[in-house]
Amino acid sequence: MIYDHRTYTCRPGTIAKHMKLYGEFGWPVQRRHLGDPVIYGAVETGDVNSYVHIWQFDDAADRAQKRAAMAADPEWQDYLKKSADAGYLVSQVNKILKPAPFFPG
Template sequence: MIVEERIYRIRSGKTSEYLKLVREKGLAIQEPILGGLIGYFVTEVGQLNQMVHLWRYADFADRVARRRTLSEDARWRVFIPKLTALIESAENRILLPTDFSPLQ
């Protein structure tokens, strides 16, 4: 199992708009394709205007296949420009659980 951590810095004043888009349209497209949403978070202290979401995959090949399917989805192609217009920067990390992690 791997976890993908996606960190988006949202343009100042656009957090509510971003969250509304994800809540009302984005997750309905993403979740059936990607599966494995662990959580969606906003920052409260430290670097502000950030969204952090975590997705679980069986392995890297599973992630690649699911992300490819998402990128080819016609609904996603229409939706993503609306979302990316609100994102100032993005960072992705692939996390591997330790042998003692509760997530395996």
């Protein structure tokens, strides 16, 4: 089991607009390809212009296959264009995590 942990930061004052755009155009297609995330949430304290989502995969091959299918989906490409045109995002940090030996991942 692996987890894809992503943190995105939006320009100040735009996170609500970005979440609305993603909710309408990104969320349905991403869930269709990746399933339900472990968590998808906006940061409430700290960097309040950011949000985090974590997706669970069987292994690196499972992640690669699902993400490739999503990348090839015209609806996902449409969302990426809308997101880029809006210009709300300023940074992205990705981490691949694996459960600790004592954690029942």
